[in-house]
Amino acid sequence: MSQFFTDAAVNPFLWSGLTAGLFASISCGIVGPYVVTRRLLFLAGALAHIAIGGVGAAIYLSTVHPAAFGWLEPIHGGLAAALVSAPVLAVLKHRVKERLDTVVGALWAVGMSVGILLIKITPGYHTELMSYLFGNISFVTRRDLVFLAVLSGVVILTATVFHRRFLALCLDSEQAELRGIPILATDIVLFLLIAATVIVLTQIVGLILVIALLSLPAAIGTRLSTRLGPSMAVTFGVSALVTTLPRIAAYGTPISPEAAIVLTTAGLYLLVVFSQRPETR
């Protein structure tokens, strides 16, 4: 553990990795409780995988047309794909009454396939996909940090404006509709926030582990709180803790930081579940 601090003195990437974790925890803290209580994890998973299509497109464009798209980073493509598919998934959720999971599963697979296809036909050897899949907390650049800060700001602002509506949809969407709230439009906004959050979290732990970080801190937060607002604060706290401490502890060991983050979170979750008395579960 002490090696982390010794190395951090000469390697600024280590600090930016921790800062990135804190930014991600903001989005995770706000959006996670909505996702968990609305049971939208499967749709969030679909957004993360469809985003691979965008990652592939960005890699292809920036390699084949460097003059026009040289600035384009894989994560930008991923964000664009997630933001475009978010309203589509929201509409599907409202309109498709039977076998929604089949339809969403198909989109999930198509998005991934397009991404893999585009990367295959891109000349050269590309490691960017691996960093999208497995996370890249060790090499977060200043540019990445700005990107994460902007996304977190947008998430905070939107959730502040929409909180009462989101809460109403979590609790009783029928009542919300009877009170005149446009349900589909509100869900589209929520799904856009989920898309942004999934992309932010992918920067930290990668696509493969993103669902764990979106769900487990929020599962802890919603269990330990009696109101949604405080549960967001707890979720943020848990998320900030698990993106920081395991990262420092695992540094210099063969354990990958991403796996350490998720395993610690899962351990915390189990601890909370078993330490609560049965009647409050």
Place this chain on the structure above:
Amino acid sequence: MTDRPNCPVVEVADLSFRYPHRRDEVLKEVGFSIDDTQWVGLLGPNGGGKTTLLRLLLGQLIPKMGSIMVLGGPPTKTRRKVGYVPQHASIDSSVPASVEDVVLLGRLTRSSWGPRYPQRDHDFALAALEETHTADLAGRAWRTLSGGQRQRVLIARALASQADLLLLDEPTTGIDIHREKELLRLLELLNDRLPIVMVSHDIALVSHHMDRALWVDRTVREIDARNLDSDSLEHFFHGEHS
């Protein structure tokens, strides 16, 4: 209760309704009206159309044939003045929310932006909780409430919205007999100032407490609420299903 022009609380005429892709009408040539502060029970067999009628009254379903007026207008326009009380299980109890959070949903409007409800809405919510004798629960977590408490809180939510009509969907489901009596006493008190329409399976309950009973089984027929017994109901069931 706010001022309302002198019109029936509910007026249904020549209403027929069929779900898309279904051949038979769920409701056929239905007509009835409810005046003043009556307490009306909707009885009938499962699949007879009680829930469909409720959804039509709330404007969640739109009829192709016939007309429905609730509080002097079409349901889609007037439903914000209708205090709908669903079965308590319809609120997701895994969501971390206080009892007051649930009641405040009755204050939600199209212009509810921002994270908090204004003080005025909190005042309405608390007054409604007091009226249903649940003010002491305001800060409690919704998930820790019993079925009877939840049902009272949902009635408070309807009152907080300043409803001119209460519409209840089997409020006594899953509630023990003692709590049920308390709930009915509360509704009796509220009925002094508010008309109540209530879907129920419980014939005894309807005949003891309500002014009128409507039998919903594809059509809607007035039945004598005060003299309901198993013989007359037998007749209704067999009249439709033999």
